[in-house]
Amino acid sequence: MGDVTLEHVSKHYDDVTAVDDMNLDIEDGEFICLVGPSGCGKSTTMEMIAGLTIPSEGKVFIGDREVTNLPPKDRGVAMVFQNIALFPHMDVYDNISFGLRLRNYDKEEIERRVERAAEIVQLQGMLERMPDEMSGGQRQRVAIARAIVRNPDVFLMDEPLANLDAKLRVHMRTELQRLHKELDTTIIYVTHDQAEAMTMSDRIAVIDSGQLQQIDPPLVCYNEPANLFVAGFIGSPSMNFLDGEVTEDGFVSTNIDVEFDPANLGIEAGTDVTMGIRPEDVYLVGDEALVSNPSHRIEAVTDVLEPMGDEIFVYLKLSESAETDLEDTSGVANDQLLMSVAPDTDIEEDEDVTVVLDRSRVHLFDTATGEAISHGIETPVQTSGAPGTEAESDD
Amino acid sequence: MSNETQGAGIGSADADMKRGPLGRWVDSAIKNPDKVYRAMFYVAMLFFLVTTLFPFYWLLVLALTPNNLIANMGLVPKGFNPEVFIAMFDRVPFHLYMFNSFVLGITTTVLVLLIASLAGYVFGRLRFPGKGVLMLGILAISYFPPAAFLIPLFELFTGNTAISIGMVTISTPDLFNTPAPMVFPFSALFLPLSIFILTTFYGQIPDGLEDAARVEGTTRLGALFRVIVPLSAPGVATAGVLTFISVYNEFFFSFLMNNGEADSWAPIVAGILKYQGQFDTPYNLMAAASIVGVLPVAILVIIAQERIVSGLTAGALKE
Known part of the structure; x- marks a missing residue:
């Protein structure tokens, strides 16, 4: 009933392509998050599913009906908007029952359904209030009640929590998950907050420049990003990227080399690659026991420390001239590395440290296309058992 | 200090x-x-x-x-x-003329609000090529002197204009002494002001509210009348009151598009002139009728003035 399919959907405005050849297959009952930076086309994609925007090309299906050119009211969808969009001239009861009244349900049925919806979102006793007499969280719950009261096939949520304060946002997040469990309806959820996407969804669809980059369960997107964009977008703080080249011996960059046999990964020597490694996969020497498959040792100097409470982010300088750019942690920086360590670690600024990378968590991307080549690198045969010796001989 | x-x-x-x-x-x-x-x-x-x-x-x-x-x-x-205020109703059925004025005013207001709402929606909420030019056209037309339209419109509404299509000649209907030849020109003349007022108001309603209404089950037109118009109530009231008063005060078409009799839809203007007889000019009756005629509008303005002021200036500030 509630499966949604987009076939080669595109939306062009005068000279801008908002959505470019999007193919999506969303199953009934799934909780899908569309994530991406501002202006990537995720809201346009949602509007095309809702019918508020008509695609320039392609087809949209809900259930087994083609709905590409149907008006929103005939699609069996309900939507929760970023700005909540309650009708300010109606009280809560009238807001929730708006859609039912338009469809000429009889009075008792409307009353029964509104009561039920109010119960689900815990709004009992507030049905007489006007929207401007309610708090942000209450209004958001009214908007959700208005959406669920019609038993839609598909819920569309366009950054519904973006305007709430941080604490309320976390609370509403769990409420939405509970709601999804209770209703078992397809939910398509747009957000630019990857934490929301990671925690709530069955699958994440990462969108950039109007194109679908990857659609997979959250952990797959996190552990096996399909390309550089997904790798950089999912995870906070972002993955470290280092530009380098593949030689006969493995990956070579200005400050860090990782040995492997390129033939095993099917890469030709001479290819430009970008290596990615998440902050939590960089380990201080001494914690090596935690890593089953460490790389050789890397000498570095600590720069800035960011204690977060449950962990400390350490900016490492790989060369003398390196400068930590706190603003730009997503881009490629060959002379610095971000590391996360346990909160009780004894570490200070401007301290010489030695670190290793978890080879099984090293990602390699083709620099030219951005496509992932490999997630994790096997221990090369000839240097096995002696990690670190290479690095020392380098010095 | x-x-x-x-x-x-x-x-x-x-x-x-x-x-x-x-x-x-x-x-x-x-x-x-x-x-x-x-x-x-x-x-x-x-x-x-x-x-x-x-x-x-x-x-x-x-x-x-x-x-x-x-x-x-x-x-x-x-x-x-x-007693002059009673005598004035004896000499001329002034209440009938007032009734006519009200009917003309209300009909025109309803017609204007309806059309201006549609136009205001289009100009205020949609993006399309040529919008600026069209808006300018409406502005330009609103400055045309009504006198320029009088003779062509008189010919049109009195059945003196005919169109020949092949063998068939269709002549326009004779609408003299009906409300139509007044209501139509009034509507056209007072429409631009209402369009401007409503465009500003409708343009300020957030897109999300219209989208929400459409997803909930209305058409665009339904969203206009169920959500946008109620939320623009001050603007709609302003446009309505200004239109009504303009029609109520109108002289030109009111005087020329009927024969001045109460049963020919002649409004107050004709009623006041009707007191003038062949042998006398009862200034006291005409003065009394003028006062009585003005009263409804004066009351309307006093009641609605706050709305009108807030309506006329609301567009000036963008939130």
């Missing part, structure tokens, strides 16, 4: 001079500029009050003075004859 000493200085230096009351007032006004502003406010107020209220007072003086005594009128009535 320094002000005080300076003030004392002026006072002591001027103390020798002998001053009249005006001189003293000027002296205190120089020290107190607020006093001057207040005085200017009263002068301006008085000027406007006199120019707007004096005609009413004069009408009242005329109405209360028996007709045979109306000559060389001063500022006070030369008699007291309140």
Whole structure:
């Protein structure tokens, strides 16, 4: 009933392509998050599913009906908007029952359904209030009640929590998950907050420049990003990227080399690659026991420390001239590395440290296309058992 | 501190001079500029009050003075004859003329609000090529003098215009003495103002509300009338009241598109002129009728003035 399919959907405005050849297959009952930076086309994609925007090309299906050119009211969808969009001239009861009244349900049925919806979102006793007499969280719950009261096939949520304060946002997040469990309806959820996407969804669809980059369960997107964009977008703080080249011996960059046999990964020597490694996969020497498959040792100097409470982010300088750019942690920086360590670690600024990378968590991307080549690198045969010796001989 | 000493200085230096009351007032006004502003406010107020209220007072003086005594009128009535307000209904069925005016006003207002709402929605909420030019066109048309349309419209509405299509000649219907030849030109003339007012108001309603209504089950038109119009109530009220008053006060088409009889949809203007007989001109009755005719609009404005002011200025501020 509630499966949604987009076939080669595109939306062009005068000279801008908002959505470019999007193919999506969303199953009934799934909780899908569309994530991406501002202006990537995720809201346009949602509007095309809702019918508020008509695609320039392609087809949209809900259930087994083609709905590409149907008006929103005939699609069996309900939507929760970023700005909540309650009708300010109606009280809560009238807001929730708006859609039912338009469809000429009889009075008792409307009353029964509104009561039920109010119960689900815990709004009992507030049905007489006007929207401007309610708090942000209450209004958001009214908007959700208005959406669920019609038993839609598909819920569309366009950054519904973006305007709430941080604490309320976390609370509403769990409420939405509970709601999804209770209703078992397809939910398509747009957000630019990857934490929301990671925690709530069955699958994440990462969108950039109007194109679908990857659609997979959250952990797959996190552990096996399909390309550089997904790798950089999912995870906070972002993955470290280092530009380098593949030689006969493995990956070579200005400050860090990782040995492997390129033939095993099917890469030709001479290819430009970008290596990615998440902050939590960089380990201080001494914690090596935690890593089953460490790389050789890397000498570095600590720069800035960011204690977060449950962990400390350490900016490492790989060369003398390196400068930590706190603003730009997503881009490629060959002379610095971000590391996360346990909160009780004894570490200070401007301290010489030695670190290793978890080879099984090293990602390699083709620099030219951005496509992932490999997630994790096997221990090369000839240097096995002696990690670190290479690095020392380098010095 | 320094002000005080300076003030004392002026006072002591001027103390020798002998001053009249005006001189003293000027002296205190120089020290107190607020006093001057207040005085200017009263002068301006008085000027406007006199120019707007004096005609009413004069009408009242005329109405209360028996007709045979109306000559060389001063500022006070030369008699007291309140029965004139009853007599005016005996001589001419003035209530019927007022009824006609109301019907014309309300019909036009409804028609204007309906069309201006649709136009306001399009201009205020949609993006399309040529919007600016169209808007400018409406503005331009609103400045055309109505007199320029009179003769063609008169010919059209009195059935003197015919179109030949092949063998068939279709002549326009004769609508003289019906409300149509007044309501249509009124609507066209007063539409631009309403379109401008409603465009501003409808343009300010957030897109999300319209989207929400459409997802909930309305068409675009449904969203307009269920959500956008109710939320723009001050704007709609302003446009409606201004249109109604304009129609109620209109003279040109009201006078020329009917034969001046109450059963020919002639409005108040014709009613007042109707008092003038072949052998007498009862100024007192005409004055009384004028007062009675103005009353409904005066009441409407007093009730709606707050809305009108907020409506006319609301567009000026973007939230």
